[in-house]
Amino acid sequence: MDTLQLLISGIANGCIYGLIALGFVLIYKASESVNFAQGDMMILGAFLAIALINTNQADLPFLLGLAIAGLSLGLFAYLLDALLLRRVFGQPQLTMVVLTIALGFVLRFIIGAIWGHDPVSLETPVAGQRLDIGGLAIPVIDAVIIATTVVLVALLWLFFARTRLGLAMQASSQNQMAAYYMGIPVKRVVSLVWAMSGVVAAIAGVLFAAKGAVEPSAGLVFGIKAFAAAVIGGLGSLPGALAGGLLIGIMEPFAARHLPSHVAQVSPYALMLLVLILRPSGLFAQVRQKKV
Amino acid sequence: MSKPRFKTRYDDDINRFESGGHRLQYLLLLGLALAAPWLLGSYYTGELSSVLVWSMAGMGVMLLVGHTGQVSLGHAAFMAIGAFTHLALMLRGWHFVPALMTATLVSGISGALLARPILRLSGIYLAIATLALGILVEDLAIVAEPVTGGVRGLIAPPIELFGLTIDRHGTPIAFYYLCLSLVVLVTLAYSNLLRSPTGRSFLAVRDSEISARALGVNVTRTKTLAFALSCAITGLAGALYGHLVQAVNFESFLVIISIALLLQVIVGGLGSIHGAFFGAVVIVVLPQGIAIARDLLSDVGIRVAAFPGLDMAVFALIIIVLMVLEPRGLYGVWLRVRTWFELFPLYRKGLFRRARSYLKTERLK
Numbered sequence: 134m135d136t137l138q139l140l141i142s143g144i145a146n147g148c149i150y151g152l153i154a155l156g157f158v159l160i161y162k163a164s165e166s167v168n169f170a171q172g173d174m175m176i177l178g179a180f181l182a183i184a185l186i187n188t189n190q191a192d193l194p195f196l197l198g199l200a201i202a203g204l205s206l207g208l209f210a211y212l213l214d215a216l217l218l219r220r221v222f223g224q225p226q227l228t229m230v231v232l233t234i235a236l237g238f239v240l241r242f243i244i245g246a247i248w249g250h251d252p253v254s255l256e257t258p259v260a261g262q263r264l265d266i267g268g269l270a271i272p273v274i275d276a277v278i279i280a281t282t283v284v285l286v287a288l289l290w291l292f293f294a295r296t297r298l299g300l301a302m303q304a305s306s307q308n309q310m311a312a313y314y315m316g317i318p319v320k321r322v323v324s325l326v327w328a329m330s331g332v333v334a335a336i337a338g339v340l341f342a343a344k345g346a347v348e349p350s351a352g353l354v355f356g357i358k359a360f361a362a363a364v365i366g367g368l369g370s371l372p373g374a375l376a377g378g379l380l381i382g383i384m385e386p387f388a389a390r391h392l393p394s395h396v397a398q399v400s401p402y403a404l405m406l407l408v409l410i411l412r413p414s415g416l417f418a419q420v421r422q423k424k425v
Numbered sequence: 426m427s428k429p430r431f432k433t434r435y436d437d438d439i440n441r442f443e444s445g446g447h448r449l450q451y452l453l454l455l456g457l458a459l460a461a462p463w464l465l466g467s468y469y470t471g472e473l474s475s476v477l478v479w480s481m482a483g484m485g486v487m488l489l490v491g492h493t494g495q496v497s498l499g500h501a502a503f504m505a506i507g508a509f510t511h512l513a514l515m516l517r518g519w520h521f522v523p524a525l526m527t528a529t530l531v532s533g534i535s536g537a538l539l540a541r542p543i544l545r546l547s548g549i550y551l552a553i554a555t556l557a558l559g560i561l562v563e564d565l566a567i568v569a570e571p572v573t574g575g576v577r578g579l580i581a582p583p584i585e586l587f588g589l590t591i592d593r594h595g596t597p598i599a600f601y602y603l604c605l606s607l608v609v610l611v612t613l614a615y616s617n618l619l620r621s622p623t624g625r626s627f628l629a630v631r632d633s634e635i636s637a638r639a640l641g642v643n644v645t646r647t648k649t650l651a652f653a654l655s656c657a658i659t660g661l662a663g664a665l666y667g668h669l670v671q672a673v674n675f676e677s678f679l680v681i682i683s684i685a686l687l688l689q690v691i692v693g694g695l696g697s698i699h700g701a702f703f704g705a706v707v708i709v710v711l712p713q714g715i716a717i718a719r720d721l722l723s724d725v726g727i728r729v730a731a732f733p734g735l736d737m738a739v740f741a742l743i744i745i746v747l748m749v750l751e752p753r754g755l756y757g758v759w760l761r762v763r764t765w766f767e768l769f770p771l772y773r774k775g776l777f778r779r780a781r782s783y784l785k786t787e788r789l790k
Contacts, residue, residue, distance in 0.1 A: 167549050220749045226548055227496055231691050232748045234684060235741035242738035357556065357680075364553055399564045402557040409554045410542040 137269060139386045145275035145344065147382020148282035152337035153359035154366065154374035155289065156330040161368045162293075163306050163326035166229035170237035171334060172356020176349060177240055178206045178335030179342035180248050183255050195258055203335040210331025214324040222320070237352065245349040252346035255339060278340045285336065286375050289329075293371065302326055361405040366417050373417030380404070439620045458605055462598040471597045476702075476709045477604040478665045483693065483701030484615055485659030486686050491695040492619065493651035494631030495544065496552040499559030500659050500686050505566055505678035507532040507660025508667040512579040513572045521584045525664055532660020533653045540652035544645070559683045566675035578674020581667050593669055604665060611658060615698055618654075627651050631696075685737075688744055694756025703755040707743070712736045753777075 153175055160168045168174075185191045185198035193201070213236070221228045259273040293299040305312040305319045313319050341347060341355075362381045366373025381401045388397040408416065432438065442448040462470045486500050511528035515521065543554050566573045573579065584591040584603070591599045618624040626647045629637035638644050667673050685708065693704030715736055751757045757777065765772045 217745070217749065221752070224752055227490075227691075228748055228752055230496070230549065230552060231688065232745060235688065235744040235748070238734070238737050238741035239745070242734045242741075245734060353681075357560070360553065361557070364550070368549075395564045395568050399561050402560045406554060406557045406561070409546060409550060409557070413546050413550060 139390070140383060141269070141271055141275060143383035143386045144379060145272075145278045145382070146385065147362075147379035148278050148375075149337055149341050149344070149378070150355075150359045150362045150382050151375040151378025152282055152285065152333060152340070153355065154363035154378045155286065155371060156333045156337070157360055157363040158366075158368060158371055158374040159289075159326055159330040159333065161306075161363075163302050163323050164229070165306055166226050167233070167360070167368070168327075168330065169230060169233040169356065169360075170240055171330070172354070172359065173237045173240040173244070173352035174206065174210065174331060174334040175338040175341065175355065176347055176352040177209075177244055178202055178331075178338030179255065179347040180244055180253075180338075180349075181205060181335070182339045183253055183342060183347075184248070187253075187256050199336075199339055202339065203332045206335035207328040207332040210334075211324050211328035213331075214327035215320075218327070219320055219324070237356070241349050241352055244352075248349070250349060252348040253342070254346040255342035257343045274340075274343055278344065281336065281340065282375065285333065286371060289333075290371050298322070298325070358401055361401045364405050365408045370417040376417065441616055441620065455609070462601055467597045470601045471593065472709055472713065474593070474597070474601045474604045475669060476705045477601075477608045478662055478669050479689065479705035479708050480702045481604075481608050481611060481665060482659050482662035482686055483690050483705050484611060484698065485655045485657075485662060487690045487693075487695070487698065487701045488615065488618075488627075488658065489651055489655035490687065490690055491697065491700060492624070492631060493627045493648065493655075495648060495651065496548070496687070497555040497655075497683075498552045498687055499555035499557070499562070499680070499683050500655075501678040501680065501682035502555075502559045502562035503532045503536060503656040503659040504663030504666060504682070504686075505562050505673075505675075506535055506656075507663030508673050508677070509566065509569075509573045509579065510660070511664035512581055512667045512673065515582050516579065521586055525661065528664045529657050529661045532663070533657030536656025536660075537649055537653035540649040544648045544652060556680065556683070559680045563675055563679060566678065574674065576674065578672055578677070579667070580672045581670075584668065593671060600668070604669075607661070607665065611661070612698060615658075619698075623647075623650065685740075688740065692740075692744060692747060692754050694754030694759075696753070697756045699759070700754055700756045703759070707740070707755070711740055711743075715739060 153171055156171045156174070157167060160166065160171075182198055182202040183190065185193050185201055186195055191198070217236075218229070218232065221232060257274060259277060262273040264271045264273055264276060293303060301312070301317045301322050302325070304315065305317055305322050309319055312322075338347070358381060359378065362377035363374045364377070365380060366375070366377030381404070384400060384404065385397070388400045392400070442451065461473055465473065482500070482504060485503070486497065489495050489497055489500075507528045510531045511524050514524040514527060519527075539558065543551065543558070546554050567576055583595070584600075586603070589599060590596070591603055593600045619628075626637065626642045629640060629642050630644055630647050630651075634644050637647070663678075666677075670677065689704035689708050690700055691704070692707050693700030693702065747754055751761075753760070761777060764776065
């Protein structure tokens, strides 16, 4: 029973990692680059939601606050790409990596300057409630996290596989020039992907803040861990990101229980390094032969 | 206005200095560096030593990122290896020089050993793998207590050299000259390396692995060598850093330092030795500048609450502006300014425009 309890908590954590990893994958799919500020965007979403929803703040209804936080982060990410990141379009990948790392620092500073550095958590309608299933006490929030993640991944997968815009996004990531010749407005498509990843980051942030507490500096560590998840799953694969997130989420509580604390702390990164060395393109690889 | 230069011999392409005037400039710079302690006073001499140590670390990163094109987000790990090896040996009674050499060697060898599995990756994946490495070393520094002193870390003993006792606080000027001579040595070796076939093969690998292979460069060997050399220089910088800050523990080499190192060489300008120095100046001068600005503001009555992380945020903003306007960093700005004067009044705006490349996926056929 104990193990099962640990497992469910691990799955819920893993879903949050998976959601942030989804943000990485979205950006990677569209522009073959990595947004190192994803973790900080998640924290920004969490703090926005807290500012809108908590009773000592704006005190809006939960779902309304959630929607506003999600949409404003989406808009923020769209504008970020349209106004700033688009300017380095066509330059080496490293430029984008460095730009987003720097953005992460700036975001972290701004969040800290506005909301302070104390951990805060989000008030939810389901706080403290538990579901009792066959002797297992599952926090309702864990169930909500798992359900939200499953629905979101399914929606995104359908979006990429079935809609015109999803196909356009895939096309512009595979060959920008060819996509442009086919009449796809590549730049706008990339900005839209950023907006989507912003919304996903906000949702992840809200779930994270509802389960525990957030502080501005959590973004870096969480971002790196979620990144490990995305890499383990294979950057570029949506189900892979979720699987990688789950793997890390489940591994963590068990490692913390059965291994010495130093080993447990670094286990996600050790796993990532192992996967990178043995299977460089992740467990759900999409890479085949790279041609000249 | 300078006279037009014509190359009349093949050696002109690989000469270290383009002309006599060029050589004179560097001699002047060296003279200035030698005279600095008398011009600046002991506090700023200490800061200058700090610039030199970061320049050294920057050169290590530059060799790998700027000249071989392999991105590393975990170089603080090798600074840690260098610092801990060096200090642990010195605390066991070794002399400064052999301890320093052993530390450099150990960092280089560990770099070479790690290079084989890691350098099979490229681009973003390589950056991530090195990032993971940086995080692992953070915890390894606690676990390997007999060498690293565990959570408490190690305290640097004073350096005994040529009958002198050199200590960063006791004799800052002697410490400065020690750093300066090591940095000059490494810089000379670095610029010589770039003139040699090995250095040329680094550049070839950076610009196109496929063409390099076609020209007969052993890409794996070249990358491994670059990684090892880069780690050795960074390890040397780490050992000096140990003496600079006097005490190191696992917190001295957090992953954030690795990231800052990468950002440092990018601010300075990738692909030039100058860049490592420019970046180090920014890294050291910026916090000082912000502190001075804060004091000035509070003098006129504006209270700037001490925002934690302000230094890093300002640094990040500089990076963002540079990335958008001049991706080759401060060295690029310097080149433009110099060319503007050299060509006056004929400078054209598009002279340094870079070719854009359009993305093709690496994931699918």
